[in-house]
Amino acid sequence: xxxxxxxxxxxxxxxxAEILNLRKLLIPVILAGLAAIFFVNYMDWxxxxxxxxxxxxxxxxxxxxxxxxxxxxxxxxxxxxLFTLSGNFYKDEPQHLSDYxxxxxxxxxxxxxxxxxxxxxxxxxxxxxxxxxxxIMAGSRKFDIRSNExxxxxxxxxxxxxxxxxxxxxxxxxxAGSFELPKIxxxxxxxxxxxxxxxxxxxLMVVALLFKVAAVPFHFWSPDVYEGSPSLVTTMMATxxxxxxxxxxxxxxxxxxxxxxxxxxxxxxxxxxxTMIIGNLVALTQDNFKRLLAYSGISHAGYMLLAILSxxxxxxxxxxxxxxxxxxxxxxxFAVAIPVFNATGKETIDAFDGLGRKKPxxxxxxxxxMLSLAGIPPLAGFLGxxxxxxxxxxxxxxVLTVLAVLASIVGVYYYFKVILAMYTKHGxxxxxxxxxxxxxxxxxxxxxxxxxxxxxxxxMGII
Amino acid sequence: xMTILLLFxxxxxxxxxxxxxxxxxxxxxxxxxxxxxxxxGYAVSVFQSSGPEAFYxxxxxxxxxxxSFHLGLDGLSLVMVMLTNFLIPIIILSAFKRDTPHASGxxxxxxxxxxxxxxxxxxxxxxxxxxxxxxALIPIYFIALRWGGKDRVAITLKFFIYTLAGSLLxxxxxxxxxxxxxxHSFDIRELYRxxxxxxxxxxxxxxxxxxxxxxxxxxxxxxxxxxxxxxSPTQGTMLLSGIMLKMGTYxxxxxxxxxxxxxxxxxxxxxxxxCVIGIVYASIIAIKQQNLKNLLAYSSLAHVGLIAxxxxxxxxxxxxxxxxxxxxxGVNVVGLFFCADIIFNxxxxxxxxxxxxxxxxxxxxxxxxxxxxxGSVALPLTNGFIGEFLLLYGVYEYNTWxxxxxxxxxxxxxxxxxxxxxxxxxxxxxxxxxxxxxxxWNEKLALGILVIVIIAMGVYPKPILDMAEPxxxxxxxxTII
Numbered sequence: 019x020x021x022x023x024x025x026x027x028x029x030x031x032x033x034x035a036e037i038l039n040l041r042k043l044l045i046p047v048i049l050a051g052l053a054a055i056f057f058v059n060y061m062d063w064x065x066x067x068x069x070x071x072x073x074x075x076x077x078x079x080x081x082x083x084x085x086x087x088x089x090x091x092x093x094x095x096x097x098x099x100l101f102t103l104s105g106n107f108y109k110d111e112p113q114h115l116s117d118y119x120x121x122x123x124x125x126x127x128x129x130x131x132x133x134x135x136x137x138x139x140x141x142x143x144x145x146x147x148x149x150x151x152x153x154i155m156a157g158s159r160k161f162d163i164r165s166n167e168x169x170x171x172x173x174x175x176x177x178x179x180x181x182x183x184x185x186x187x188x189x190x191x192x193x194a195g196s197f198e199l200p201k202i203x204x205x206x207x208x209x210x211x212x213x214x215x216x217x218x219x220x221x222l223m224v225v226a227l228l229f230k231v232a233a234v235p236f237h238f239w240s241p242d243v244y245e246g247s248p249s250l251v252t253t254m255m256a257t258x259x260x261x262x263x264x265x266x267x268x269x270x271x272x273x274x275x276x277x278x279x280x281x282x283x284x285x286x287x288x289x290x291x292x293t294m295i296i297g298n299l300v301a302l303t304q305d306n307f308k309r310l311l312a313y314s315g316i317s318h319a320g321y322m323l324l325a326i327l328s329x330x331x332x333x334x335x336x337x338x339x340x341x342x343x344x345x346x347x348x349x350x351x352f353a354v355a356i357p358v359f360n361a362t363g364k365e366t367i368d369a370f371d372g373l374g375r376k377k378p379x380x381x382x383x384x385x386x387x388m389l390s391l392a393g394i395p396p397l398a399g400f401l402g403x404x405x406x407x408x409x410x411x412x413x414x415x416x417v418l419t420v421l422a423v424l425a426s427i428v429g430v431y432y433y434f435k436v437i438l439a440m441y442t443k444h445g446x447x448x449x450x451x452x453x454x455x456x457x458x459x460x461x462x463x464x465x466x467x468x469x470x471x472x473x474x475x476x477x478m479g480i481i
Numbered sequence: 482x483m484t485i486l487l488l489f490x491x492x493x494x495x496x497x498x499x500x501x502x503x504x505x506x507x508x509x510x511x512x513x514x515x516x517x518x519x520x521x522g523y524a525v526s527v528f529q530s531s532g533p534e535a536f537y538x539x540x541x542x543x544x545x546x547x548x549s550f551h552l553g554l555d556g557l558s559l560v561m562v563m564l565t566n567f568l569i570p571i572i573i574l575s576a577f578k579r580d581t582p583h584a585s586g587x588x589x590x591x592x593x594x595x596x597x598x599x600x601x602x603x604x605x606x607x608x609x610x611x612x613x614x615x616x617a618l619i620p621i622y623f624i625a626l627r628w629g630g631k632d633r634v635a636i637t638l639k640f641f642i643y644t645l646a647g648s649l650l651x652x653x654x655x656x657x658x659x660x661x662x663x664x665h666s667f668d669i670r671e672l673y674r675x676x677x678x679x680x681x682x683x684x685x686x687x688x689x690x691x692x693x694x695x696x697x698x699x700x701x702x703x704x705x706x707x708x709x710x711x712x713s714p715t716q717g718t719m720l721l722s723g724i725m726l727k728m729g730t731y732x733x734x735x736x737x738x739x740x741x742x743x744x745x746x747x748x749x750x751x752x753x754x755x756c757v758i759g760i761v762y763a764s765i766i767a768i769k770q771q772n773l774k775n776l777l778a779y780s781s782l783a784h785v786g787l788i789a790x791x792x793x794x795x796x797x798x799x800x801x802x803x804x805x806x807x808x809x810x811g812v813n814v815v816g817l818f819f820c821a822d823i824i825f826n827x828x829x830x831x832x833x834x835x836x837x838x839x840x841x842x843x844x845x846x847x848x849x850x851x852x853x854x855x856g857s858v859a860l861p862l863t864n865g866f867i868g869e870f871l872l873l874y875g876v877y878e879y880n881t882w883x884x885x886x887x888x889x890x891x892x893x894x895x896x897x898x899x900x901x902x903x904x905x906x907x908x909x910x911x912x913x914x915x916x917x918x919x920x921x922w923n924e925k926l927a928l929g930i931l932v933i934v935i936i937a938m939g940v941y942p943k944p945i946l947d948m949a950e951p952x953x954x955x956x957x958x959x960t961i962i
Contacts, residue, residue, distance in 0.1 A: 335545070374627075378586075394619065394645075395612040404608075408546060408656050423653050427646045434638060441627055442634050479545045 019069045019082055021059040021090055022134075025127045028055065032120035041115055045105040048119060052098045059090045078198050079137050085334055086134035088481050089265045092342045093133070096258045097126045099349050099459050100250065106453050107250045107356065118158060125151045125254065129262030133269070138187045138197040141266060145183065145230065148259055149176045155254070156247040168246025175229070175239040183226035189219025199273040206277030220275050224282055227270065230263045231319045232312075234293040241304075244312035249359060252308055253352040256315045261341040264322050268337055272329040279330065286327050287418060293320030294425040301432045306366050307355055310432060311348065314391060317429060318344055321406050321422060328409040334481045336405035342477055343390065343398035343470060350387035350463030354380050357452040362445075370436055372445030380450065381440040386464045388433040390471075393426055398470035405478065483524055484536045484552050487562070488599055490517050491569075495592035503584040507577055510588035514570040517595070521566040528559055528948075542609070546659060547666040551606040556948040560804055561602040561731050564811050565724050569595045571930060572719045575819050577923035579826070587628060587716075590620040594720055601728050607655045607667030610736070614728065615648055621713075621720055628714040640709040647695035647702075654688030657681070658740065672740050673959060679743050686744030689737050690752060696729035697785050699752075700759030710778040715822035718774070722781050723815040727807045730785065733792050734800065739959040746962060749793045753879065756790035757886050759783070764893035768900075773821045773831040776901055777814070780857065783890050784810050790887055791872035795960055799875025800953040805945055806868025809856065809938060813865060816853035816931040820846075823924055824905065828913040833901060838910035842917035847906050849920075849928040854902050856935040858895045864938035 028051040035044055062082050069076040100122070108115050128147030135141045153176065157169020191197060193216040194205035210216050225236065232240040244252045275282060297317030304310040322344075325337035355369075358380075362369040374381040390399035403426065410419045452460070470477060494513035501509050527535050536554035541547075554562065573591060581587050597620065600613030618641065625637045659665055662675045677685065695702045710718045738745055760783050767779035788806050791799035823846065824839070825831050840847040852863070859865035869891060877884035920928065938945070 389619070395615045400612075400615070404546075404652070404656070407653070408659070411656055412660060420653065423649045424646075427642060427649060430642055430645055431638070434641070438626075438634055438638070441623075473543075475544055478543070 019062075019071060019076065019080060021055055021062060021082075022080075022127060022130045024051075024055050024058055025123060025130060028052070029120045029123035029127060032116050032123060036116040041112060044116060044119060045101060048101050048123070049098060052094055052101065056091065056094045056098075059087055059094060063087050077136065079140050080131070080134045081136045082134055084481050085265075085269070086130075088338055089133040089262070089341075090130050092338070092345065092477075093126060093129050093258055093262060096261075096345045096349060097122070099353075099462065100254055100258065102455050102459050103253070103353060103356065104250055106455065107248070114158075118155065121151045121154055122254065125155075125259065129258060132262045132266035135266065135269065136199045136273070138190065138199075138202075141270065142180075142183060142187060144266065145263075146180060148262065149180065149230075152176075152251070152255060152259065155251040156243055158251065159248050162246075164246035165248060166246075168243045171239060171246075172243045179226045179229035179236075182222050182229070186219045186222030186226060189215050189222065193219065199270075202274040203276060206275055208277070210275075210278040211281060217278065217281055220278060220282060221285070223270065224285065227263065227267045228289060231260060231267060231322075232316050233289050233319050233323060234296045234316065235289075237293070237297070237316050240316060241309045241312040244315075245306055245308045245365075249308065249352060249356045249365075252311075253349060256311060256352075257345040257348050260315060260319070261345060264319075264326070264337060264341060267326055268329065268334060271326055272332075272334070276329060283327055286323055287415070290320050290323035290327065291418060291421055293317065293323060294422055298425045298428040298432075302428065304432070305368070307359075307369065307436070308365055310367065310436075311351065314429070314432070315348075317425065318391075320425070321403065324406050324410040324415065324418065324422060327415060327418075328413040331409060331412055333406075333409040335479050336402075336409045338481055339398075339470075339474065339478050340402035340406055343402040343467065346463045346467045346470070347387045347390035347397075347399055350460055350467065351384060351391070353456050353459040353463065354384040354387070354452070357456055358450050361448045361450040363448075367436055367439050368443070368445070370439040370445070371443040372440070373450065374441040376445070377450055380452065380460070383460045383464050384440065385437050386467065388436055390467045392430045392433040394430075396468065396471040398467045398474070401471060401474050401478075483520070483527065484538045484554055484603065487517075487520055487524055487554075488552065488596070488603060490520060491592045491596040491599060495589045495596060498592060499585055499589035501585060506584040506588045507573065507581075510592060511570060511573045511577075513592065514566075514573055514595070518566050518570055521563055524554065525559065525563065528554070528556075533559075546608070547664075547668075548608045549606050549666070549668055550609060551668055552603045553605040554603055555952045556950070557731070557734065557804065557952040558602045560808060560945055560949050561727060562599055564727065564808050565595060565598045565602065567934075568719070568723050568811060568815055571815060571819075571927050572716050572723070574923050574927040575719070575822065576716050578921055581628065581714075583627070587624065590624050591716060591720065594620040594624075598724055598728065602731060605669045607658065607669065607672060607736075609667070611648070611652055611655055614651075614732075615645075617725060617728065618644060618648070621717060621725060624717040624720070625709065625713040629717065630712040632708070633712045636705075636708045636712045640705045643705045644695055647692035650688045651692035654685050654692075657685060657688075669736075675740075677741070677743075679747075682741045682744035683747055686737070686741050686748050689732075689741065690748070693729040693732050693737065694755075694789075696732075697726050697789055698729075698782065699755055699786060699789055700762055700782070701755075703759070703763075703782055706782060707775050707778040710781075711772065711774045715818055718818050719815045722778070722818065723811045726781075726785055727811060730788050730792065730803060730807055733789065734803070734953070734956060738792070738795075739956045742960045742962050745793070745795070745960060749795060753790050753793040753876070753883060756786045756793065757876075757883050759786035760790070760887055760890045761893075764890055764897065767897045768893065770897075771833055773824065773833055773901065773905065774818070776833070776897060777817050777821060780817075780894065780897065781810070781814050783894065784814075784857075787869065787872050787876075787887055787890055790883075791875045794875040794879035795957065796875050796878050797950075797953060797957055798871050798878060800957060801946055801950065802868050802871025802873075802875055804949045804953065805938075805942055806865075806872055808945060809864035809868045809935075812931055812934050812938070813853055813857045816928065816935070817857060819924075819927060819931075820850045820853065823920070827917050828911075830913045833904045834911075835913040836905045836911040837908045838906075838914055839917050840906045841910070842914070843919040845919050845925065846917075846928075849932050850906065851902065852932045852935060853928075854898050856939070858898045859891055862936065862939045864935050864942070866939055867942045
């Protein structure tokens with residue numbers, strides 16, 4: 019609970035820093051703040067229990083359990099990596115730096131609400147905090163027409179989804195008589211299947227969340243928005259935001275709608291299958307790196323839906339591990355890609371041509387990230403896939419798992435397009451010079467991917 | 482402790498070569514590979530005196546799923562590790578005087594490959610084994626991609642995705658085994674004990690068989706092979722044909738037979754038929770080949786078909802023969818591809834029509850090449866004879882008619898190998914052979930060692946047979962129902 023409050027405080031501090039003219043110190047202060055928040059979050063691990071603030075029991079709003087603390091921890095970690103990248107990214111518009119950073123911190127706040135909500139009101143607030151901040155950030159390159167388009171498109175589609183979510187919440191409130199997850203869960207188990215209003219409400223909520231995690235057929239916004247947004251915002255959407263939505267999705271399904279599992283799982287099976295197939299197949303034809311990672315993100319959403327389907331056996335650990343490995347690989351990939359984009363002025367895959375000769379280390383690190391995304395051992399992505407597939411098989415989704423295996427073979431092909439561009443083509447002579455901080459982030463991401471790949475015990479099974 | 486050293490020394494060596502710079506990379510790699518060979522030699526002596534118990538390593542590694550760092554070195558594994566660690570120095574030696582660009586990366590990847598291969602042969606835990614199996618794919622892919630021929634990009638990608646597809650099916654099979662095992666673990670001892678119903682064994686068999694059949698390769702899953710062999714650099718081809726495909730045949734014996742005996746008994750006849758079809762098919766295609774490397778690729782396909790066939794014959798002669806032939810084929814095929822590389826190095830062609838008359842120019846080379854060719858066509862007193870004889874005997878015990886067709890491999894093998902030798906080495910000098918310097922010292926050393934091993938194994942194969950026999954008996958006992 020204090021984690022959330024301190025994070026909000028850090029965001030406000032950023033805004034005040036503008037007045038006090040502390041721009042230069044901003045990033046170190048934020049990183050120190052995140053480290054402190056990480057520690058506060060860690061302290062919560064021991065004190066899982068009712069959330070009491072100022073003598074008032076907040077348990078019907080937020081619940082700080084191991085699930086929330088663990089997800090918060092990796093979200094804070096991802097945010098720290100992203101802020102390390104941000105100083106250099108915004109160096110050409112210093113007058114907006116503190117605004118942007120503050121908004122990025124508010125996204126983290128929203129994400130923390132999403133990991134720990136116990137009331138549908140808080141779920142909605144969390145989603146809106148994240149989404150509205152993202153609408154702004156997607157359009158933050160004011161003079162770039164594609165950034166404007168991305169912001170506007172995301173806003174229109176996103177508000178539509180929010181409306182659907184609210185409609186669903188209203189119907190559920192109407193039938194269960196409460197916003198609180200435990201009461202909804204009790205109602206769903208007792209008479210959820212018999213009440214069409216409740217079923218329709220649940221369906222609308224599921225659809226809205228599928229929209230937010232960019233699952234097929236609600237994925238159309240994602241490639242355009244990813245492509246148009248500034249690269250750093252794209253990274254954030256693809257990692258921190260996506261995983262926090264998945265945490266919320268998991269929490270909603272396991273904590274509230276488990277009683278009508280048989281009803282939602284039929285839909286989710288179809289969506290997961292379509293997401294894996296379409297995400298992977300369409301990715302094959304992409305030649306823009308950011309669109310490629312958008313479709314890769316869609317297909318990864320398909321795999322993570324397998325974890326949502328397996329809620330009966332408590333698959334939260336698998337989802338957690340997958341989320342961590344996916345975030346590390348994606349942030350690692352963008353940490354290489356952003357300097358390459360800057361040097362070549364292109365965001366297509368041929369921007370990477372010849373990188374293997376020019377900068378063997380960068381190429382090697384990007385290769386590792388791509389291999390992790392493709393799920394090749396001994397990188398973390400492999401074990402992530404393993405855990406998810408294993409949970410799905412345990413729950414009897416054998417055919418769906420075979421489909422996921424086949425889809426991930428297709429996935430290898432387009433991740434290798436990037437690797438092939440680096441090692442087999444000749445590029446122009448543009449000089450790629452990542453700053454020291456970028457190199458640091460790449461090394462951390464790849465190092466942790468390797469570490470988690472050979473020693474998953476650090477994250478697996480702690481929830 | 483020695484097991485750990487045996488496994489991780491190549492990894493350390495790989496890093497050392499990578500950081501050591503390109504100038505002396507080949508020499509450094511060779512030195513380190515020889516050290517690894519020496520460790521292997523010591524391991525063999527320990528094995529002879531105190532048996533496989535000395536090599537047992539067990540640490541719990543991952544809590545959930547229960548994966549253990551379980552290594553073992555029984556007779557079967559030891560033979561494979563010996564083969565690997567014997568061939569790697571030869572392979573490195575063959576690259577001397579060839580001016581490899583980015584040499585430190587190249588030799589580092591070869592040693593990384595050695596690490597993965599040794600891991601595959603020693604892992605006694607399903608998931609650990611799978612990780613090494615996949616890890617072996619990455620160095621060979623990059624070796625072929627960065628140092629290969631002109632069509633390498635498309636061909637190596639096909640190779641990678643094709644074999645990865647098989648591997649993922651195997652992963653799926655392992656996950657199923659994990660859940661069928663009441664103790665939920667991948668440990669080989671438990672997987673050997675676990676009861677799986679007939680129907681489940683039946684489809685699990687295909688999950689594993691496809692992965693191995695692609696790697697070996699067994700017809701009709703071989704379409705990646707000839708192209709990849711041709712486009713890889715010589716050392717890559719040697720690694721692929723000499724050692725990597727033995728991962729598949731080894732895994733048939735180690736994992737498929739004892740874990741899924743009912744599946745093997747049910748589908749074994751189909752598998753052995755595929756193998757025999759592959760032998761005849763590959764031999765006929767080999768006769769038609771004009772390109773030396775293609776011819777060797779198809780001859781290799783025929784030989785490994787027989788190895789796999791002998792394994793599915795499910796008798797001790799077949800299994801014994803397969804182990805001996807794995808070693809023999811590894812030694813011979815590395816020698817053959819090295820000879821092809823020597824020819825290409827001097828003439829810039831591998832087309833047999835453009836060659837000829839080399840014997841007059843390079844007598845030492847032609848003698849050694851002849852011995853290796855004879856080993857490959859299974860002349861008595863060479864290593865190929867023992868293996869093929871036992872394999873054919875095993876197939877004969879299983880089914881007479883199949884053995885008749887499988888026996889064609891010897892006749893057809895002699896036809897295409899000796900014809901090839903005649904075209905390339907004898908007769909008038911070919912249009913691409915104006916001059917042909919005889920062997921350099923490194924080539925003489927490498928080929929000389931191979932020739933000695935070919936003859937020594939042919940005269941006295943007993944150590945290898947004795948080493949593997951107890952393990953094979955146990956596995957056979959589990960498989961026959």
